[in-house]
Amino acid sequence: MAHAVIIGGGFAGINAAKRLGRSGKVSVTILDQRNHHLFQPLLYQVAMAGLDPSDIAVPIRALMRPYRRVRTLLGRAETLDLENREVRFDGGVVPYDYLIVACGASHSYFGNDQWESHAPGLKSVGQATEIRRRVLVAFEQAERASDPEEQARWMTFVIVGGGPTGVELAGAIAEMARYALSKDFRTINSADARVLLVQSGERILKQFDADQAEYATKSLRSLGVEVVLESRVTNIGAAGIEIGETRVPAGTVLWAAGVQANRIGLQLKSPLDRAGRVIVRPDLTIPDHDNVFVVGDLAHTPGPNGNPLPGLAPVAIQAGRYVADLIVDEVRAENPPDPAHRKPFEYNDKGQMATIGRKRAIMQYHKHKKNGFLAWVAWLLVHIYFLSGFRNRFFVFLKWCWAYLTFSKGARLIIQKEWRQHESELLSPVVGSLDETYRHDGDTPSPRFESLTRADHINKPQ
Ligand SMILES: Cc1cc2nc3c(=O)[nH]c(=O)nc-3n(C[C@H](O)[C@H](O)[C@H](O)COP(=O)(O)OP(=O)(O)OC[C@H]3O[C@@H](n4cnc5c(N)ncnc54)[C@H](O)[C@@H]3O)c2cc1C
Structure with missing residues (x-):
């Protein structure tokens, strides 16, 4: 029986594994450095104390339980040996007939990696809980500060990057300060918190049409967020940020700006784009290796207009399923077709959405656009629908209903870092x-x- 190795249990890897597992025609090893599949679109809710990590993360092993021929391994892939068809990871070696590389992307600090410790990004559960800790600690520090300047610094939150994640974080911090925390402090008025969303371009949300971005900007401003446009951050330190000559003292800085593909792509010795994504062929393979596929955020997949497809969950899901179907068809066929004649991957564009605070969102599907409360309800239903696991869906829905009615934030614990x-x-x-x-x-x-x-x-x- 042919054996497929999938590296990465994100949206692309999990969907490929499920399809392959369901076919019963291929044995599969899915390797991930974490034991869980993470629903990244709701990660900002964990960072903002709205949800717990277990609401949006499910053990990969549990997701693979129904598929007898799928083996789950916890480990980090280190070397891809394409000649010998082997993956070396920190726990051994796995041979493969087909390899699916689905390791995703991480943050790019545009050559300023030293900024990371001052301005965490949002990609993993660890980062989300760290952001939550920093935001909650900032209010505590402000409450106990005796120096007004120091207090003002702790009450200032800067989010760098005006994409969907930056917008979601900015809206959520502003709402938390205004509503969820407003009765909890005695020295400070949490509603006085300054939230700045700093964007280098002339508008936020450049993935959306200009009128949708305009709506989002107005909505953020109505929540008290200062949307600072055409301003490039030139330095980030423990005291705050610098935009050219201007210093902005801030107790909390969050990074939602650049993206760079996982470095494992370098090992495929294939052309990469500027973000380090592997430029794949129409069947999502790399040159000279018909059995090696790259999918999801790690891949630069040319779209219908020649531009690469965006780094979105539906792209990763569809690519993972496409590759799995292709492998199953080839394994089933008595005379496998020439790989040169494979049907190319075609992305079915599902549109995109972003939420601004607890009752406004924007959505765009080709020429169709919606914004406001109904768009927010649609956003909520779509995210509940795609969340893995019945328990998660059920509890997340309940928590959101509760938070919506009471303005509360349930997961507001500052978890001590030291366990000894x-x-x-x-x-x-x-x-x-x-x-x-x-x-x-x-x-x-x-x-x-x-x-x-x-x-x-x-x-x-x-
Ligand atoms: C905060 C945030 C919000 C987002 N919101 C949205 C949204 O609203 N809508 C939307 O469509 N998209 C959204 N996205 C984008 C979406 O989450 C990604 O496009 C999608 O997760 C890509 O899937 P993937 O499988 O390629 O990678 P990922 O889901 O990132 O999975 C990669 C997996 O590979 C594993 N891995 C990495 N390196 C190794 C290694 N060396 N060895 C073993 N395992 C490894 C990782 O542990 C991870 O599990 C958001 C992303 C973020 C970060």
Whole structure:
């Protein structure tokens, strides 16, 4: 029986695995560095204390339970040996007949990786909970600050990047400050928080038509968000950001600007685009390797107008299913067709949506557009529908109904970073440096983190 290896259990990988598993004609190994599939479109809700991580993440093993021929491995792919048809990962080697590389993308700081510790992006559960911690800690710091300048700095939140994620974060922080937290503090008025959305271009949401972006801008401004256009951030540090000569002191800076493809793409030795995405052929394979497919955010897939397809979940889902069907057809055929004559991948555009706060959204499907409350209801239903697992859908829907009626944010706990009993007594949950413990991958233990923690411990008075 042919064996397919899928690297990555995101939207593309999971959908390919399900199709292959259902066919019963191919044995499959799905390898992911995390044990869970993550519904990234709702990650900002975890960052903004609206949902818990388990509401939007499901163990890959649980999703694959119905498929007897699918094996799930927790591990990080390290080397792709295309000549010997093997994937080496941190736990061994897996041979393959077909390889599907679906490792997604991460943030690009445009050559300023040192900004990351001051301005986390939003891509993993670890990053979402870190953002939540920083936002909640900022209000706590403001409440206890005696210096008005320091208080104002903690009450300033900057989001860099005016795409859908930046808009969602800005709207959610503004609403949290105005409603969910408004009765909880005695020294500060949380509603006085400054939320800045900084965008280098002349408008936000450039993926949408200009009138939709205009609606979103007005909606954000009505929530009190300062939408700062045509302003490129030139520096980010512990004290805030700089836009050219202008300094903006801020206690919390979040990064929602650039995207870069997973570095594993480099190993395929195929042409890459500027974002590091692998330029694939019409059947989503790479040159000279008819059995190696690249799908989802990692792929530069030419669209009908020649531009690459956007990095969206429906693109990844459809690409994963297309590749799985293609493999199953070839495995089933007595005389497999010449790969040169494979039917090309065609994306069925489902449109796009973005939400602004708790009751406004924009949506666009070809020439059809909607915005406002009805668009928000549609956004909510679509996201509930696509969320994996019945339990998740049910609870998320209940939580949203509750939050909508009460303006509350259920998951407002500041989780202490240190788990050792002795050290947790020494480290204040609020005062611990915000910068030291933030880690890019969010989920993988980091030696740097360990050593910093130990040094911290040594320097504390006993
Ligand atoms: C905050 C946010 C909000 C978004 N909102 C929307 C939205 O509203 N609508 C929409 O359509 N799209 C949205 N997107 C985009 C959408 O989530 C992506 O297009 C989609 O997740 C891409 O799927 P993928 O399978 O290519 O990659 P991913 O879903 O990113 O999955 C990649 C997987 O590969 C694994 N992996 C990576 N490297 C390795 C390795 N070396 N070894 C093993 N495993 C590895 C990762 O752990 C991960 O599980 C959003 C994205 C983000 C970050």
